[in-house]
Amino acid sequence: MAEGWTIIFEGQKSLLHERHLSGWVHKTYEDADRTAKRGTQVGNPLGIVRIEWDDTKAQAPWPSTSIPRRLNRVSLPMIGLTVLLLAALGYSITAVAKLENYRYANFVGLCADSYDVKSPTSRIKREDCLMRSEARTSWWWNAAYGLGLL
Known part of the structure; x- marks a missing residue:
């Protein structure tokens, strides 16, 4: 009792x-x-x-x-799954921001000064230039535009 x-x-x-x-x-x-x-x-x-x-x-x-x-109690597998999903979300948003930066740089005409469609070396140089360019002022703007928030 x-x-x-x-x-x-x-x-x-x-x-x-x-x-x-x-x-x-x-x-x-x-x-x-x-x-x-x-x-x-x-x-x-x-x-x-x-x-x-x-x-x-x-x-x-x-x-x-x-x-x-x-x-x-929160179980250890649930914590691991949450961390894994957050890491995947962060990786995906980073990839979207990179793609949006590339798309916008191409749209506004960055790296187009000496571009020749028929020359493979010119296309490679332009591709490298677009990958290194920063078309917007911040990564956050690229992420926001890429996710369709703006």
């Missing part, structure tokens, strides 16, 4: 005219007394009573928080 302490209140509002128990079970009488003296509850505290219950089938000897146990 487990035991604890709860507070009995007398209701003040229209729905709580009768006496009712507190929604909390305290481990010690002192904890319940401190809570009752705080005065932040609905109703007037009338007294503190000891309660007992059968906890032979309970998972813990004392009632825990209202959050289920399986939600209290």
Whole structure:
């Protein structure tokens, strides 16, 4: 048998005219007394009573928080998966920003001064120039335009 302490209140509002128990079970009488003296509850505290219950089938000897146990801990595979997905997202956004920079540099005519369609070396030089160019002032602008945000 487990035991604890709860507070009995007398209701003040229209729905709580009768006496009712507190929604909390305290481990010690002192904890319940401190809570009752705080005065932040609905109703007037009338007294503190000891309660007992059968906890032979309970998972813990004392009632825990209202959050289920399986939600209290985040598993290591979930953390790993989250990190992996964030890394993939960052890599994808970086690739989109690079492609948008290349597209915009080509659109505005950067590196087109000595471009000859028939010369392979000229095309290679222009390709290298477009890859190294910075058509916008920041990587963030390329990412925003590439993702279609602007």
